[in-house]
Amino acid sequence: MNNRQIFLTHQAQTTDFPLMIEIERAEGVYMYGPEGKSYIDLISGIGVSNVGHRHPKVIAAIQNQLDKYLHLMVYGEYIQSPQTQLAKAIVETLPPSLDNVYFVNSGSEAVEGALKLAKRYTNRAQIISCVNAYHGSSQGALSVGGNEIFKRAYRPLLPGITNVVYGSFTQLSLITENTAAVIMETIQGEAGIMVACKEYFKALRNRCDETGTLLILDEIQAGFGRTGKFWAFEHFGIVPDILVCAKGMGGGMPIGAFIANKEVMSVFKDNPLLGHITTFGGHPVSAVASLATIRVIQEENLLEKVEQKADLIKKLLVHPKIKGIRNKGLMMAVQFESFEVLKPIIDKAIELGVITDWFLFCDDSMRIAPPLVISEAEIEKACEIIMEAINC
CATH class of the missing domain: 3.90.1150.10 (Aspartate Aminotransferase, domain 1)
Incomplete structure (x- = not known):
């Protein structure tokens, strides 16, 4: 054949x-x-x-890493330079409050980790997401998606999910002291590139602060320079509590991450310990490709x-x-x-x-x-x- x-x-x-x-x-x-x-x-x-495809600096980084090692151990146990240097480079692009990076393999996995993190940190169950949102196709990510056509065949999904209209000021009142997190694409991708105004994001940030709700921004599509800033949230004058990225971060290699501050991320360490586990997250070959991607964006002034x-x-x-x-x-x-x-x-x-x-x-x-x-x-x-x- x-x-x-x-x-x-x-x-x-x-x-x-x-x-x-x-x-x-x-x-x-x-x-x-x-x-x-x-x-x-x-x-x-x-x-x-x-x-671009096969950028020479990304290829060179991959080839160099192939001569050193591939997978060594499940994520979070060994000190591996590709992971540590990538984490440092990512944090340097971000405000000080986002200083802790958890590496995974894809955008869906990053969303799953972010949802778990928010629920564990707040000890709350309700998640608010947007109509026509797309966050991935694993069960948790699908649960916070905003289109029933893709969800109905796989129900029951996660309980406690409330959909709001992206950009609606009036529906911000649905965020309460019972809400663990609002998860939102900074710019809605699969809805057809919908962009809310700066005032909306300011009001969203304020409402989350008032209620003790964590704000998760999904920049799986919008991050790593796609919008003209390294992170799309920079356009709107706010900072999320948890940031999710993947897709463009790997230079063509599979990698994702969710990012928070060290205090929030630390809840994965106990009760139970190993609160989130990945075998291949931050794979050294993907990590060096991602670091090279950051350097290309910066050095070539893309x-x-x-x-x-x-x-x-x-x-x-x-x-x-x-x-x-x-x-x-x-x-x-x-x-x-x-x-x-x-x-x-x-x-x-x-x-x-x-x-x-x-x-x-x-x-x-x-x-x-x-x-x-x-x-x-x-x-x-x-x-x-x-x-x-x-x-x-």
Whole structure:
């Protein structure tokens, strides 16, 4: 059997209509098929390849670590330089109150850890999350998701979950002294890039403070420079109690983390001890790739041109079929009249060599989230292809 047949026969499927694009190699913003056809990856593997595919500094860090060691011990027992140096580098990007990092393998795992941490620290059970939120597909993460279509087949899920509307001031009153945590995407991703105002985040922070509720911000998609600041919460003048990240932090390697202050994180140490455990969390190869990713973002000044590149995309994508563009930096949603209008455009763009997508809870909008290293010439080429696809 060829790879296509093996994929369909032996690899577990998530839909009846996978994209079925075979990729042989990738570099920068490009992916290449077996016959050499090139594709501009305009979605970064869904928010992962912030520094591009196979960035030379990330590859060099991985190769160097391969000559030292791979997995040694379950997380939290041995002192491993890849983990300690990454933790230090992450903390240096953050306000002083976020000084303790727990490494895991993915965004879903980071959300699970953050939820456990909040419940354990506050000794409360209620969790508030948002309508049309997406935090992952493991059971706890799914429980705080905000779309019943994805949840109903797996109930019963975690009890005590209340959904509120992202950006609604009036519903902040639902946060009470019984609430362990509010978990919220700083910028709603799968809802189609929804951005609340600064005043809302200030009011949210104040309400959490008044009630002793921990604020968990999910920056699995929005973190590591995607919005033009290293962390998206920097746009809004607040600081969360727990921060969740993954996707873009690994430079293409699997890694996630939840971050709090040392006092909050210390509750995992007793009653019971080993209150949260991961075997592969902070895997040394992933950790050095993440550290290299941070260095690339900083040393190549990738944040400086994010807004300029986003503005160029908005300038080039003007068409009667485009109803509007929502964005925070290079986290963008291009809205069309309906999914029926959008889907053929996406299909044609892929055929012409540009990979884009729609959103789980917003299927009338095209996802654009290219690697931060994308050049203006590559943006112009990608947008030209999208415009051609619209006009077909």
